[in-house]
Amino acid sequence: MVDQEWDVILIGAGQNNFALGTYLGMAGLKTVICESRLENGGRLASEEITIPGYWHNTLSYFQDNRETSPVWKELNWDNGHHAEFVSPPVISSLLLPDGSSISHHQTLAGTIKSIAKFSQRDAQSWRETYDKFNPIVRDALIPYYYRLPQAHAEFARQLESNPAGKEFQRLCQLSPKQVADELFESESVKTLVLSQMAIPRGVAADYEAGGVEVLKLIAGDAKPELARGGSHSIAQVLQRAYVRNGGQIRAVHHVEKILVENGRAAGVTLRDGREWKARLAIVSNVDPYSTFIEMMGEDKLPNTFAAKIKSIEPDEFSYFQVHLALKAPVRYAIHEANDAAVGQAMNVNIGPEKPDDFDEMWKEIRAGEFPQHACLHAICPTVFDPLQAPSGKHAASLFMPVPFQLKGKKPEDWVKLKNGFMESVLKIWRRYATNLTDANIEMKVAMDPFYISGRWPNMRRGSVWVARKIPKQMGKNRPIEELAGYRTPIEGLYQVGVATHPADAVIAGSGRNAWQVIQEDLKLQTTQTTV
Numbered sequence: 001m002v003d004q005e006w007d008v009i010l011i012g013a014g015q016n017n018f019a020l021g022t023y024l025g026m027a028g029l030k031t032v033i034c035e036s037r038l039e040n041g042g043r044l045a046s047e048e049i050t051i052p053g054y055w056h057n058t059l060s061y062f063q064d065n066r067e068t069s070p071v072w073k074e075l076n077w078d079n080g081h082h083a084e085f086v087s088p089p090v091i092s093s094l095l096l097p098d099g100s101s102i103s104h105h106q107t108l109a110g111t112i113k114s115i116a117k118f119s120q121r122d123a124q125s126w127r128e129t130y131d132k133f134n135p136i137v138r139d140a141l142i143p144y145y146y147r148l149p150q151a152h153a154e155f156a157r158q159l160e161s162n163p164a165g166k167e168f169q170r171l172c173q174l175s176p177k178q179v180a181d182e183l184f185e186s187e188s189v190k191t192l193v194l195s196q197m198a199i200p201r202g203v204a205a206d207y208e209a210g211g212v213e214v215l216k217l218i219a220g221d222a223k224p225e226l227a228r229g230g231s232h233s234i235a236q237v238l239q240r241a242y243v244r245n246g247g248q249i250r251a252v253h254h255v256e257k258i259l260v261e262n263g264r265a266a267g268v269t270l271r272d273g274r275e276w277k278a279r280l281a282i283v284s285n286v287d288p289y290s291t292f293i294e295m296m297g298e299d300k301l302p303n304t305f306a307a308k309i310k311s312i313e314p315d316e317f318s319y320f321q322v323h324l325a326l327k328a329p330v331r332y333a334i335h336e337a338n339d340a341a342v343g344q345a346m347n348v349n350i351g352p353e354k355p356d357d358f359d360e361m362w363k364e365i366r367a368g369e370f371p372q373h374a375c376l377h378a379i380c381p382t383v384f385d386p387l388q389a390p391s392g393k394h395a396a397s398l399f400m401p402v403p404f405q406l407k408g409k410k411p412e413d414w415v416k417l418k419n420g421f422m423e424s425v426l427k428i429w430r431r432y433a434t435n436l437t438d439a440n441i442e443m444k445v446a447m448d449p450f451y452i453s454g455r456w457p458n459m460r461r462g463s464v465w466v467a468r469k470i471p472k473q474m475g476k477n478r479p480i481e482e483l484a485g486y487r488t489p490i491e492g493l494y495q496v497g498v499a500t501h502p503a504d505a506v507i508a509g510s511g512r513n514a515w516q517v518i519q520e521d522l523k524l525q526t527t528q529t530t531v
Contacts, residue, residue, distance in 0.1 A: 012285030014042030016511030018238035023515040025245030027524040041235025050325040050443040064222035085225040088346040119186040133219035145502035162513030173212040195349035238400035265493035288459040318462030325443040368407030414448035422446035486514040
């Protein structure tokens with residue numbers, strides 16, 4: 001029995017479907033988003049997992065490139081839907097065992113001053129790298145993320161017209177560690193750069209073509225910000241814009257099957273057996289395996305295509321997290337006494353002292369071991385935004401890369417092991433955070449990769465980026481060539497999400513790009529002007 005009919009059914013209430021659905025609504029289409037979870041927003045999640053009133057950002061905790069984003073402008077997210085942000089003065093501080101630290105500031109001058117304490121040569125190299133490549137990142141790379149990946153030829157032409165373009169291309173093809181080695185002499189400066197690769201950028205220090213992440217870190221103007229109230233506040237902004245433009249949302253509506261009639265995606269079957277029809281299109285924001293193997297079914301797919309979907313490589317790491325409800329904010333007294341920037345940092349990295357430590361960490365992760373050479377990525381957002389905890393209290397979180405499955409264990413064994421690992425991580429954290437005492441901690445909770453894979457089912461094997469960020473799965477091949485343009489082999493079915501171009505490089509990038517494709521396919525018009 002057909003319960004309802006829509007022009008477009010969107011599967012998954014993530015940022016890309018919210019953006020795409022808003023564009024479709026502005027074109028006059030009747031759309032619905034079906035979301036399996038109760039909370040909308042996907043990776044934009046803030047949850048009370050310790051004590052009610054303490055909000056912990058469990059995946060994405062900051063927003064960047066907002067000022068240059070065409071999506072924010074075109075959909076009026078800033079002015080029309082009550083988005084509020086706070087910008088910490090320092091992006092990241094690396095703490096070293098001797099009490100010294102080195103920081104990546106929001107300002108170029110602040111970063112250079114911090115680096116100069118370790119190497120005048122490296123301070124000069126950072127400035128020269130910024131000056132040389134900032135126009136490329138700003139005027140070519142970031143705009144490319146908001147175009148179809150097939151526009152890479154145009155991006156290449158832009159590089160050719162820039163005197164520094166050839167060198168930019170060469171460095172992009174190197175690994176992050178190779179770029180750091182080429183640009184800098186100080187082990188501490190290299191470690192500062194590499195400590196920001198796995199989290200939040202999703203690349204290992206030895207990934208071929210991961211060098212682009214280093215160049216964006218140095219030469220970009222990302223200006224990372226915290227959303228007041230937590231990342232879920234961004235999701236609420238996106239939701240308000242979508243609903244205001246006529247969209248409807250159905251939470252706890254799990255799509256079991258995608259229906260195909262005469263070779264075309266025609267509707268969906270929900271878990272409770274209801275069927276909804278889609279007159280024009282269906283868009284999936286879940287991972288490709290769930291979309292095609294589970295919801296569509298291999299019998300509806302070309303054999304070679306199904307095999308390619310199964311061959312998509314997930315991330316080789318997941319997240320282990322520790323979330324704390326605190327009476328007082330995390331303080332790194334010795335380091336803050338030596339450098340006030342540490343107390344102003346959006347995130348603090350602890351553990352690695354030299355680039356070789358990352359080699360050891362990745363060896364351990366790839367061997368299925370809980371890393372002893374850990375890189376701890378710690379945040380205490382309530383220092384900048386008191387809305388994320390009760391008055392006078394604080395919320396802190398720590399993220400670290402770990403294997404999804406420990407050697408000799410089952411994935412579900414994390415449930416039994418996580419609290420022991422949490423205590424070992426806290427022991428390291430406390431060497432630097434002088435007030436992280438039992439008296440200050442009101443509640444502590446560990447979140448493990450197995451939990452992540454269940455909480456967000458599209459993150460198979462706890463894979464936060466769904467498809468590993470390696471050359472054969474990026475750009476016009478993300479995650480496979482047949483899906484890189486957002487169309488699929490099934491007419492009327494489209495794929496968006498972090499597994500497609502441009503991954504997580506900019507907010508709602510694949511949603512906006514898919515809008516351009518669907519607009520062309522359906523010959524749609526809106527009163528909105530594309531930037």
